[in-house]
Every structure is written in C-alpha cells, then in structure tokens.
Amino acid sequence: MRADARRNRELLVATAREVFAEESTGASMEAIAKRAGVGVGTLYRHFPNRLDLVEAVYQSDVEELWATAQRVVAELDPSAAIDAFFDAFLRYAQTKQALLTELQQAFEKKPGLKPQARAMIESSFDLVIDRAKEAGVVRFDVDGSDVMALVTPVCTNVSISPEQSARLLGMILDGMRAGALTAPDAVTTD
Amino acid sequence: MRADARRNRELLVATAREVFAEESTGASMEAIAKRAGVGVGTLYRHFPNRLDLVEAVYQSDVEELWATAQRVVAELDPSAAIDAFFDAFLRYAQTKQALLTELQQAFEKKPGLKPQARAMIESSFDLVIDRAKEAGVVRFDVDGSDVMALVTPVCTNVSISPEQSARLLGMILDGMRAGALTAPDAVTTD
DNA sequence: TATTATACGGAGGGTCCCTCCGTTTAGCAA
DNA sequence: TTGCTAAACGGAGGGACCCTCCGTATAATA
Numbered sequence: 001m002r003a004d005a006r007r008n009r010e011l012l013v014a015t016a017r018e019v020f021a022e023e024s025t026g027a028s029m030e031a032i033a034k035r036a037g038v039g040v041g042t043l044y045r046h047f048p049n050r051l052d053l054v055e056a057v058y059q060s061d062v063e064e065l066w067a068t069a070q071r072v073v074a075e076l077d078p079s080a081a082i083d084a085f086f087d088a089f090l091r092y093a094q095t096k097q098a099l100l101t102e103l104q105q106a107f108e109k110k111p112g113l114k115p116q117a118r119a120m121i122e123s124s125f126d127l128v129i130d131r132a133k134e135a136g137v138v139r140f141d142v143d144g145s146d147v148m149a150l151v152t153p154v155c156t157n158v159s160i161s162p163e164q165s166a167r168l169l170g171m172i173l174d175g176m177r178a179g180a181l182t183a184p185d186a187v188t189t190d
Numbered sequence: 191m192r193a194d195a196r197r198n199r200e201l202l203v204a205t206a207r208e209v210f211a212e213e214s215t216g217a218s219m220e221a222i223a224k225r226a227g228v229g230v231g232t233l234y235r236h237f238p239n240r241l242d243l244v245e246a247v248y249q250s251d252v253e254e255l256w257a258t259a260q261r262v263v264a265e266l267d268p269s270a271a272i273d274a275f276f277d278a279f280l281r282y283a284q285t286k287q288a289l290l291t292e293l294q295q296a297f298e299k300k301p302g303l304k305p306q307a308r309a310m311i312e313s314s315f316d317l318v319i320d321r322a323k324e325a326g327v328v329r330f331d332v333d334g335s336d337v338m339a340l341v342t343p344v345c346t347n348v349s350i351s352p353e354q355s356a357r358l359l360g361m362i363l364d365g366m367r368a369g370a371l372t373a374p375d376a377v378t379t380d
Numbered sequence: 381t382a383t384t385a386t387a388c389g390g391a392g393g394g395t396c397c398c399t400c401c402g403t404t405t406a407g408c409a410a
Numbered sequence: 411t412t413g414c415t416a417a418a419c420g421g422a423g424g425g426a427c428c429c430t431c432c433g434t435a436t437a438a439t440a
Contacts, residue, residue, distance in 0.1 A: 003406070038420080041398095041419065042420070050398090191386095195387060231387090
C-alpha cells in the first residue's frame, strides 16, 4: 500500500467521524471528501460504498475505545481512569446513536462485525473495572460485563438523549463506587 | 374537503403502509404514488414531505390498534382476544421497527405525537387485559401498563429480530396466563 | 348546465450515491 | 538523479430520489 493511500485512508476515516458527529446521518459523501480535501473518487476507492465508510468509522471508534482503556489504565489512577474511560464511552455511544440505522445495516451485511466489536468493548470495560476493583475504588460485586450490561442500553435505546446518557452514566458510576467502602459481607443486609 | 381528496388521502396512507412494510425505509415517494395510481403532486399535497407521510402511517397504525382492541373485546372471548390483540401489536411493532429512524425524527418534530400515541396504546392494552383479568384468564397481579412495559422493549430494541419478537411476545403471554389458576395470596411464597 | 374553488398529474430543479476514465504521482531500478 | 510503471487521484456525469410548480381536470354549487 502506497504511503499517500494510507495517509488518505486514515484522513478520510477521521474526517468522516467529524462530519458524522456534526451532521449525523445527513452527512453526504461529497461533504466528507471535500472536508478531507480529496475527490469523491478517492473516497470511493477506499470505501466502495457508504456503508463501508460507516463501518470503518465504527471500527475505528471501537479500537480507539480499546486504546483509551489501555492508556488510562497505564497513565491515570484507577478512579480517574474510570472517569476518563466513561467519557470516551459516552463519545462512542453518541456517534453510535447518530449512525444507528446505518450501523444496523452494516451489522446485517457483516455478521462478524457486531460480536467482534462487542468482545473488544467488553475487554475494555474489564481492563478498567478490574483495575479499579483491585485498588478498592469500586465495589467487589461488579465486573466489566455487569457495567457494560448497564451502560449499553443507555446507548442502544433510541429514546435516550445525549444529555440523559451523560446523567445516567454518572449515576451508574456513582452506584459502582457506592459500595467500595463497605465490606463485601455487609452487602447481604438486603 | 372534497370527496376525491378524502378518498385519495386514505388510499395513500394505506398504500404507503403496504410499501413501507415491503421495502422499509427504502420506499420512495414516487413508488408509493405510482402504486396508489396517483401523481407525486397529489401525494405531496396531502403530505408536504416524507416525514408527514410516515407520521400519518404511524398514527393510522396506532388508531387501528385501538380499533382492534375494541373489536376483539367485543367479538371474541377474553383469551382469544388477547391472542388477536398481541398479533395486531406485533404487526404494529414490525412497521414501527421498519421506520424507526424516520419515526424518531417525526417525534422530534412533533413533541405531542409520542405521548399521545403512547396513551392510546396503553388504553388498548388496558381494555384487553382488564377484560381478561375480570374473566380470570390472566393473573391478578398485572395490568395493561405492566404488559405494555414488557412488550414495548421488544419493539423498541433494535437488535431484536421479527422472529425473536414473536417468540418473546409468546413468552410474555404464557407468563401472564401462568398465575391465572393460582389463588392471588399463594403468589407471595417467594 | 355553467361557474369556480379545489384537486390532480407529471415535468423538472437540486441533491445524493456511485462509476468511469484521463491525469498525476509514489516507489524503484539503472 | 532520472525514467518507468503500477498505483492513486480528481471530478464530470449517470441514475435515483425528494420536492416544487403550474397547466389541466373535476367535484360541488347555484
């Protein structure tokens, strides 16, 4: 793969992410190509149709989420890592919501895409949550997939607005921390 | 309103419902007009833009659901009435799922639409469930809004297929009937 | 039956997705 | 450095779609 081709491919994904964030599903291929400073022909050579571009943006988002999980775990203290990761997840959720219908089509077209993305996201949650559990920052009786199970509907449910998403994620976060100072066996009171 | 105008309006809504069911969001305005045997001009006079047509189809679906509830309660025995109503609800849910994104836009544009539709659907559930409760066909400890709360996610959740929907609705139905033969106070064992 | 307000039909403007092909350029060998 | 070629680029244009506009047809009324 030639150097300019690789550069343009990455540029196009990044630009598409921007434009999709701004104009949601209404973003045209022409607009994306223009913003990236390339012709539509270039865009279509890299991504034969719109769905392929949507898929590429989504995969890039998921990969970035995974990279973020690794980075925050390496660089921040466990509590700040959760905050930072939840922030990143909220951004991911918002772009996912914006492209919902088209993503669904992409999932239908490529059956492997959804489970693969799911696994990567679950690993990201595990990484951050396990670390925080070890540090005693979140309660013992949760794990990554629990948190993901709570958080996923917030981005899947179409009638939840971005503002609501932020609030709900905050609540989940508080709930996770709530039991941290309590001894594990004291939880059984209920 | 002239007679031909009223006729065409109803014809267009019915035709649009058919075409949307077949081609989902990909159905074009031209195709709908052609199938109805009118020009696009006529279609656009009745529904100034695509979203207005989607909204009209949706409202007609909700009204039909309400009419179905009344009809099955009047004509069928309580248990068969539930079956028939659930069938109708499944059809409603499927067309709703097909037009999901566009409906969302319609909800944003007309804030009154969603709560109004919701109220009408809840009334429909109440009608059918209350009747069945009185007849002792379903357990005492449910009401229309409970059933609706169980059933709505089945049609809201984008990752549930039509086949899954049918299965899940069947399960809910069985669950509702399960307690019917048990005395109300025996349920507290748990 | 004559009148007129109202509804109808469909050509065409603007936009969007995508294709095609002539032009340009990166990578490499001499 | 220079010349060559496979690979990438740009953008005009085809086809489809949403919607508008206006000349034609018709229902309702007197």
